[in-house]
Amino acid sequence: MSEGATASDSPFIKGRNARLYGKQRESCPYAEGSPDHAAWIEAYDEAGDDRMETGTVDPQAGPKT
Secondary structure, X not given: OOOOOOHHHOHHHHHHHHHHOOOOHHXXXXXXXXXXXXXXXXXXXXXXXXXXXXXXXXXXXXXXX
């Protein structure tokens, strides 16, 4: 994540939110094959998984310092 960015700017969080707000999987705004696209799709798919626990960890976020 770039300096000044927030967690909500993360492609992972954006993908999760897209699913939760009823957007289509094809609406991913990132270029296919890019790490951002992969993160967005992963989160989108996980958001629809009934077995998913409450709360989401962003795999692109680094450890807190």
